[in-house]
Amino acid sequence: MRAQHAKKHSPWQTVLITGASSGIGEALAYALAVPNRQIALVARRKERLEKVAQAIRDRGGEPLVLACDVGDPRAVQEAASRLRQTLGTIDIAFLNAGIGSRGIAQNLTSAEAEQVMRVNYLGVVYWLDQLLPDMQKHNRGTIVVTSSLAAYRALPGCGTYCAAKSAVSALIESYQIDLLATNVHLVLVTPYFVETEMTGFDPYRSRRVWMSAADAAQRILQGVEAGKHHIAFPWHFRCFMTGLSLLPLPLYRMFWRLVRRGG
Numbered sequence: 001m002r003a004q005h006a007k008k009h010s011p012w013q014t015v016l017i018t019g020a021s022s023g024i025g026e027a028l029a030y031a032l033a034v035p036n037r038q039i040a041l042v043a044r045r046k047e048r049l050e051k052v053a054q055a056i057r058d059r060g061g062e063p064l065v066l067a068c069d070v071g072d073p074r075a076v077q078e079a080a081s082r083l084r085q086t087l088g089t090i091d092i093a094f095l096n097a098g099i100g101s102r103g104i105a106q107n108l109t110s111a112e113a114e115q116v117m118r119v120n121y122l123g124v125v126y127w128l129d130q131l132l133p134d135m136q137k138h139n140r141g142t143i144v145v146t147s148s149l150a151a152y153r154a155l156p157g158c159g160t161y162c163a164a165k166s167a168v169s170a171l172i173e174s175y176q177i178d179l180l181a182t183n184v185h186l187v188l189v190t191p192y193f194v195e196t197e198m199t200g201f202d203p204y205r206s207r208r209v210w211m212s213a214a215d216a217a218q219r220i221l222q223g224v225e226a227g228k229h230h231i232a233f234p235w236h237f238r239c240f241m242t243g244l245s246l247l248p249l250p251l252y253r254m255f256w257r258l259v260r261r262g263g
């Protein structure tokens, strides 16, 4: 069953990547750049996208730069319409654009919560809205959506981020079941500890815990090629977050009380 699913992923002639101007999205773009493959690159920073596009051209690929704010439904509609005119039907899309957010309950602002939800959750919804009808019409296509291991259990200090990523994970898990009888595949990616602009770069970080964006991109592509529906890494933090997700609320609160007392 898994091998059958994997076969349907290949070959990818037309690819879309959101959040392609840096980090995991940029690394995915380089990993996917092969001669004659058309790769549409979405992010807000056009000059950064142009650099990624040039690197794709150098590898023989054919880039299309679509500068767009994924949190603006009209901008997504316009970018998707250009995408359809230029590339036609998309074989595989990576909905990866996202922003981080740190903040505790005491200083939460609704403006920040709205922005995180708009980019991290609605940014996925707006693109699904544009891509799914076409894929369902042709009964083929794959959409790989980046959530986070932070969606497994709400962590302190990043409530708005956890809320938005939990929404993404719930949406994709639900849609995966809705689409079970079709050849349209949704893949959920839940990473953590990837060195990017969002998490910062620190030479003193443990190499055993942190990984590069290029390694993260490889894991994602290997998982998709293998026909996985959920790709989660690194394994140790996945185990930790799974453990936390199974704790009853009183134990979960006790865990953080102990951690805070220890600190």
Ligand SMILES: NC(=O)c1ccc[n+]([C@@H]2O[C@H](COP(=O)([O-])OP(=O)(O)OC[C@H]3O[C@@H](n4cnc5c(N)ncnc54)[C@H](OP(=O)(O)O)[C@@H]3O)[C@@H](O)[C@H]2O)c1
Pocket (backbone or CB within 6 Å): 018, 019, 020, 021, 022, 023, 024, 025, 042, 043, 044, 045, 046, 048, 068, 069, 070, 071, 096, 097, 098, 099, 100, 119, 146, 147, 148, 149, 190, 191, 192, 193, 194, 195, 196, 197, 198, 199, 213
């Ligand atoms: N790094 C990690 O450890 C980690 C862990 C869990 C989940 N993730 C998720 O992985 C994804 C990629 O993040 P990253 O770590 O690679 O961080 P990153 O280097 O900061 O990349 C984020 C990408 O999203 C784009 N983006 C942000 N806001 C956007 C908007 N409104 N419209 C369009 N594009 C937008 C950025 O481009 P512009 O600024 O040019 O628009 C950039 O290309 C995110 O969804 C993030 O939540 C990362």
